[in-house]
Amino acid sequence: MCIKHGYFRGEKCECGNYGRFVLDETRVTKLGKMVSGALRHFPHELGLKMNEQGWVDANQLISALEGKYRWFHREHLFALIESDVKGRYELSGEKIRARYAHSVNVDLDFPANKLPELYYGTTMEEAGRVMEVGLKPVGQRYVHLSTSFEEAIRVAKFRTDQPVIIIIDAQKAQSSGIKMMKVNDQICLSESIPPAFLEIIS
Numbered sequence: 001m002c003i004k005h006g007y008f009r010g011e012k013c014e015c016g017n018y019g020r021f022v023l024d025e026t027r028v029t030k031l032g033k034m035v036s037g038a039l040r041h042f043p044h045e046l047g048l049k050m051n052e053q054g055w056v057d058a059n060q061l062i063s064a065l066e067g068k069y070r071w072f073h074r075e076h077l078f079a080l081i082e083s084d085v086k087g088r089y090e091l092s093g094e095k096i097r098a099r100y101a102h103s104v105n106v107d108l109d110f111p112a113n114k115l116p117e118l119y120y121g122t123t124m125e126e127a128g129r130v131m132e133v134g135l136k137p138v139g140q141r142y143v144h145l146s147t148s149f150e151e152a153i154r155v156a157k158f159r160t161d162q163p164v165i166i167i168i169d170a171q172k173a174q175s176s177g178i179k180m181m182k183v184n185d186q187i188c189l190s191e192s193i194p195p196a197f198l199e200i201i202s
């Protein structure tokens with residue numbers, strides 16, 4: 001914790017300050033898995049009530065985490081959220097939610113996508129299938145799209161050495177009624193997209 005810049009990960013803050021120690025790496029990982037799991041996949045297992053937009057009461061989550069980990073203190077939750085470089089979580093007043101990657105049936109309310117085109121990076125095999133049946137969320141509430149070609153490549157490289165990029169005509173898809181939302185600068189969430197709006201770039 002840096003007095004000037006808030007919570008950070010690693011040994012030093014960007015400014016070079018060592019700051020005050022809050023939580024060790026192992027516990028950050030453990031807590032992160034539990035919090036993202038609770039907010040994306042199993043709120044009910046922790047006794048959390050989640051509304052349609054994915055929000056849960058932060059104090060309810062804190063109580064649940066206190067019950068799980070003896071070492072847990074509420075500050076740890078806020079440190080985890082604030083220092084998350086991927087922006088996985090959103091805090092609003094006393095409420096908290098995951099911004100993406102839900103498998104629970106939420107109806108998120110992020111702003112509509114404004115980019116004309118979006119991208120989906122995948123393997124050769126999956127690309128072929130997607131061009132036949134469309135892009136559908138598998139085990140997830142929404143399809144996760146990239147906002148740029150480069151980002152789609154980066155994401156796909158976790159799965160394959162030879163990424164195939166599918167370009168999505170977002171404007172056409174959205175005007176046909178498909179909901180697409182901007183979550184952050186890298187990610188857009190979408191409902192299923194039929195092949196008519198998809199094209200493989202090569």
Ligand SMILES: [Zn+2]
Pocket residue numbers: 002003004005006013014015016017
């Ligand atoms: Zn700092």
